[in-house]
Amino acid sequence: MMQACSEEIVSGVDPRSELELLRAENAHLTKLNRDAFNYIRSKVNSLLEVIGTRSLNPEELDDQNLIAFDPIGIVAQTFQHILENLQETNQKLNFAHDEIKTVFEAVGAGVMVLDPQGRVVAFNQKIRELMLGDEIDIHGKKCRDHVCAENTEDDMCAFACVMQHRREQRFTDWNFNGRSFDVIGRPMFDEVMNITHVVLVYHDVSVRKAAQQDLLAALQETQETNTKINGILRSAADGILVTDASEAVVLINRRAEELLNLIKSEPAAPMKIETLRHAGLSQMLHQARQGGKDSFSEDLTFLLPGQSPCICQARITVIKSAQDEFNGCITLLHDVTEQRAIDRMKDEFVSTAAHELRTPLATIIGYADLLQMNNEYSPEQQAEYLRLIQKKAERLGEIVSDLLDISRIESGEGVRLELKPARLDKLCEDVVKSYRLQEVDHAFVLDFPPAALVTVNVDRYAMLQVIENLLSNAVKYSPQGGEVRISCHLENGSCLIAISDQGIGMTSDQVARVYDKFYRADATNTAISGTGLGMTIVKHLVEAQSGKVHVTSSLGRGTTVTIRLPVVSEPMV
Amino acid sequence: MKSMKMDIRGQICPSSLLLVLREVNRLHRELKAGQLCMTILTDNRAATGTIPEAVSNMGINANVAKLDGYYRITIHKQGD
Numbered sequence: 001m002m003q004a005c006s007e008e009i010v011s012g013v014d015p016r017s018e019l020e021l022l023r024a025e026n027a028h029l030t031k032l033n034r035d036a037f038n039y040i041r042s043k044v045n046s047l048l049e050v051i052g053t054r055s056l057n058p059e060e061l062d063d064q065n066l067i068a069f070d071p072i073g074i075v076a077q078t079f080q081h082i083l084e085n086l087q088e089t090n091q092k093l094n095f096a097h098d099e100i101k102t103v104f105e106a107v108g109a110g111v112m113v114l115d116p117q118g119r120v121v122a123f124n125q126k127i128r129e130l131m132l133g134d135e136i137d138i139h140g141k142k143c144r145d146h147v148c149a150e151n152t153e154d155d156m157c158a159f160a161c162v163m164q165h166r167r168e169q170r171f172t173d174w175n176f177n178g179r180s181f182d183v184i185g186r187p188m189f190d191e192v193m194n195i196t197h198v199v200l201v202y203h204d205v206s207v208r209k210a211a212q213q214d215l216l217a218a219l220q221e222t223q224e225t226n227t228k229i230n231g232i233l234r235s236a237a238d239g240i241l242v243t244d245a246s247e248a249v250v251l252i253n254r255r256a257e258e259l260l261n262l263i264k265s266e267p268a269a270p271m272k273i274e275t276l277r278h279a280g281l282s283q284m285l286h287q288a289r290q291g292g293k294d295s296f297s298e299d300l301t302f303l304l305p306g307q308s309p310c311i312c313q314a315r316i317t318v319i320k321s322a323q324d325e326f327n328g329c330i331t332l333l334h335d336v337t338e339q340r341a342i343d344r345m346k347d348e349f350v351s352t353a354a355h356e357l358r359t360p361l362a363t364i365i366g367y368a369d370l371l372q373m374n375n376e377y378s379p380e381q382q383a384e385y386l387r388l389i390q391k392k393a394e395r396l397g398e399i400v401s402d403l404l405d406i407s408r409i410e411s412g413e414g415v416r417l418e419l420k421p422a423r424l425d426k427l428c429e430d431v432v433k434s435y436r437l438q439e440v441d442h443a444f445v446l447d448f449p450p451a452a453l454v455t456v457n458v459d460r461y462a463m464l465q466v467i468e469n470l471l472s473n474a475v476k477y478s479p480q481g482g483e484v485r486i487s488c489h490l491e492n493g494s495c496l497i498a499i500s501d502q503g504i505g506m507t508s509d510q511v512a513r514v515y516d517k518f519y520r521a522d523a524t525n526t527a528i529s530g531t532g533l534g535m536t537i538v539k540h541l542v543e544a545q546s547g548k549v550h551v552t553s554s555l556g557r558g559t560t561v562t563i564r565l566p567v568v569s570e571p572m573v
Numbered sequence: 574m575k576s577m578k579m580d581i582r583g584q585i586c587p588s589s590l591l592l593v594l595r596e597v598n599r600l601h602r603e604l605k606a607g608q609l610c611m612t613i614l615t616d617n618r619a620a621t622g623t624i625p626e627a628v629s630n631m632g633i634n635a636n637v638a639k640l641d642g643y644y645r646i647t648i649h650k651q652g653d
Contacts (some may be wrong), residue, residue: 053587053623060588071591077598078627085632 037063040072047075110202116195118142118159130204131176143200147176158185162198172205179206239312239333243285245326247273259302259312259333278302281331284316288329294318299336311337345519349532356399360392402533406517409540417459417544421568424448424456424463424497428486431467441480444471447487454495455569462541469534470499470561478503478558495567500560506553514551515539574649575609582616582643589620590627597628597648604633607650616643624648 045055048071061069104111110127114120120138131147132138138146148157155161161169162185171183181202188197233240239256243249249271252262260276273285280300288296297315304310312333319327367385371377377385408415425448432444467486474484478501485500506514513519517536535551542549542563553559579596581589593613603609613624621644625635628648638645 048587048590051590051623051627053590053619056587056591060585069591071587074591074595074598078594078631081598081601081631085630088632 037066040066044071044075047072047079051075051078109204112143112147112200112202114143114159114198114200116163116198118144118198121197127202130179130181130202158183158200159198161185162187163195166195173209174202179204180209181205238335239331241281241331241333242328243273243331244328247285247289249273249276250328256331256333258304259310261305281314284314285329285331288316288318289326291326294320299340300333302333308337310335311340342517345516345532353399353403357396360395363392364389364396402537405537405540406533409537415462415541415544417462417541419457419459419545421455422458422460422463423453424458424488424495424565425453427458427460427463428467428488428497431464431471432486435471435475442475442478443481443483445483445485445487447485449489452488452490452495454490454567456495456565457568458545458565459541462545466538466541466563467497467499469538470563473534473561474499474501474503474559477501490567491564493567494564496562496564498560498562500558502558505555505557505559506551507555511551511553515549574607575603576612577609578612578614580614581620582614584615584620585617586619586623589615589617590623593620593624593646593648594627597631597633601631604648604650609649611648613646613648614643615646618644620644621646 041056041058044066048054048056056066056071058066061071104122104124105126107124107126110124110130112120112123112127119140120143123132123138128134136146143159144157156171156174158169158171158174166187168187169185171181171185174181174183182205183203184201186199186201187195188199190196233251234253236253236255239259240251240253241249241256242251252260252271256262260278260281262271262277273282276282278300280298284296284298284300295315295317297313300312300314302310302312313336315332315334317330317332319330321327367389371382371385405415425446428446428448432446435442435444471484471486478484482502486497487500488495488497490496514535517533519532519535535549538561539549542565545565547563547565550562550564551559552562577596577600579593581592584592596611597604600609600611604611613620615621615624621637624646625637628635634649636647638647
């Protein structure tokens with residue numbers, strides 16, 4: 001149309017028409033311009049509406065400035081940036097999705113996602129391994145029909161509990177297919193707090209539970225063993241004391257508490273070495289800490305209330321770590337009171353025996369020398385010397401016999417006896433007769449009333465040895481000229497022979513120990529000979545013949561030893 | 574971090590929004606890199622809704638504070 005108008009103007013037909021044409025053309029161009037601006041404004045407004053703002057009025061921005069301001073360019077570039085941001089966001093979402101998927105599959109627990117109707121939306125490989133196996137697909141199916149088949153109680157259904165309480169729920173000891181699980185159920189909400197999904201996480205704790213049970217069993221066993229060991233330690237006859245590196249007492253048994261006079265009601269606070277109330281033991285424990293020997297022992301005396309002092313061998317063994325560091329001590333307190341007393345008596349015996357053996361030997365050697373060196377002695381003198389040699393040799397023989405007897409008794413071999421009926425009055429007379437021949441200045445009184453002349457079943461030689469020993473003691477421990485009475489009477493079917501002297505007597509403590517081997521009531525008096533074995537042998541021999549020995553004594557007034565033997569025959573009257 | 578201030582008080586939407594978007598587009602790289610913080614002062618209440626929404630779609634954060642008779646919109650990288 002514009003081309004046709006131009007051709008008419010060029011031809012120059014009519015200036016008025018040309019003007020009209022120009023006007024028409026101008027109007028047409030103006031309309032086109034307006035249409036173009038309206039189009040631009042409508043597009044700008046559409047774009048502005050998209051980005052959430054109101055239209056751009058011509059009053060606010062006229063057409064000239066609209067082109068210069070270029071709102072379409074601004075919005076287009078804005079959209080470009082928004083798109084770039086969306087792409088970035090999508091990339092991040094994809095990455096996050098992959099990440100979640102990886103975690104979902106790689107997590108050590110079984111994870112299952114349910115919709116609000118309890119249908120399975122998703123589950124990971126672990127759920128398949130733990131519960132389903134390779135064949136079953138539970139997508140879109142009710143979880144309860146497959147997983148909870150064995151546990152259909154509502155209060156044990158994690159999904160039901162989460163839906164009911166609308167918050168996280170935890171269950172322990174949930175069992176399925178012979179496995180134990182800890183189950184955590186968690187709800188997922190939308191913007192208006194409706195539950196969109198429920199996530200269930202199953203932790204397989206079968207191994208841990210089995211290990212816990214094993215551990216509990218081991219712990220119980222350890223506790224039982226510990227109780228047994230403690231019981232053994234506590235009831236051990238020896239005192240046991242264990243201290244740690246800080247010198248605190250970590251274990252002490254009953255015997256050690258007794259020895260250290262520790263009272264049960266004392267506070268149970270850790271006891272230190274200093275509070276043990278025994279300077280010697282504390283000193284030994286300090287010494288162990290200071291180093292040196294790994295094990296050492298020493299005799300310590302413990303004073304117990306109302307009892308005789310107790311001698312204990314304290315043996316300390318140092319406990320060391322793998323790095324050879326001091327970790328404490330174990331102390332054993334072994335009661336050696338009796339052993340030490342025997343040791344002491346043995347020492348005394350050796351001294352006494354040496355003296356006892358040397359005295360007759362000196363006499364024997366002296367008279368033998370005299371007889372060898374001088375031939376001028378009269379036959380009477382020579383006979384006298386030989387008699388003395390024989391007497392001392394017999395004494396030596398007695399000592400050696402005592403030693404052999406006690407050796408046999410100690411070894412358990414005992415003394416061989418041949419029991420035969422015998423008259424005690426006769427045996428006593430024989431012994432007394434030999435004493436009278438020995439020029440002893442004591443007065444022997446035999447008091448055997450007719451009613452007591454009975455027969456007893458004894459070994460003659462053993463009984464002679466018993467009476468000889470008792471008479472020997474009576475003579476040794478009573479003054480010259482003192483009376484030694486041997487009396488006999490019957491009592492309840494037994495024959496009682498009492499040998500009494502008027503000698504130095506003994507205290508009750510000395511009487512209590514009179515049968516101890518090597519014990520001598522007055523060991524300090526070397527003028528009184530003896531090995532300390534006589535009464536031990538007497539007791540053994542009498543008891544071997546079914547008899548009993550009883551000693552009564554009064555210090556400074558004398559001693560009576562009574563032998564009770566069963567009667568075989570009736571009195572001879 | 575650089576900062577710039579735009580005072581568009583007296584302007585109403587959509588020109589206030591377009592003015593801000595033009596500057597955001599121009600300085601987009603620096604804003605995304607967290608090297609620039611823009612402060613916009615406006616007295617147009619509608620702009621306190623449109624400007625933050627538009628820039629947040631571009632991954633840029635915007636905080637609005639009401640001051641005495643006008644608003645301050647702070648535009649910076651998300652998380653800063």
